[in-house]
């Protein structure tokens with residue numbers, strides 16, 4: 486569990502060449518982070534199920550689907566059925582998070598719970614034994630390319646204390662503004678899973694950018 490996971494976000498990739506962009510980080514990245522936005526939970530619109538289904542056939546990378554959608558109870562399980570390795574939905578959009586986690590596990594996927602910028606983590610710590618991953622936003626969800634907010638790492642520290650004290654098998658993922666100059670602070674705060682969009686796909690060589698992020702996260 487302790488090995489770091491680097492998950493490039495295809496939100497920052499060229500959407501006309503998604504298969505190529507996914508393959509560009511194969512062998513370097515651990516997961517591919519797929520941001521699904523529905524124009525309701527967040528003001529932005531990205532990709533949905535048909536694109537995930539097609540892309541699934543185009544790469545060997547496990548998919549880390551991040552659903553920024555208003556009705557995860559309706560849709561989350563379809564992403565599991567599409568072959569996602571992990572499906573994360575937002576706490577703010579779920580009336581019964583445990584039911585969705587149960588559905589995801591039954592459909593063969595891991596389940597992640599996401600906490601947006603303005604949501605305190607404390608109210609959700611007790612749910613964590615039912616999840617495989619906790620995603621703590623380090624920006625306000627909705628758009629790539631935003632500035633990292635270091636004050637949100639307090640939530641990562643609180644989650645890490647809780648996870649370690651309870652010996653939970655849970656990854657702590659950070660998402661938003663994660664780059665060479667911010668990833669070490671995230672790791673130090675207790676994150677072990679790192680989403681990076683602009684820092685990977687804005688780079689000349691995305692695979693090299695992933696390797697560099699991994700090295701910096703490990704403190705070298």
Ligand code: DX5
Nearest residue numbers: 494626627629630662682683
């Ligand atoms: C934004 C998404 C992020 C986004 C991060 O709401 O959840 O995954 O792609 O992009 P960067 O790394 O550019 O901040």
Ligand code: ZN
Nearest residue numbers: 520551660680
């Ligand atoms: Zn994301």
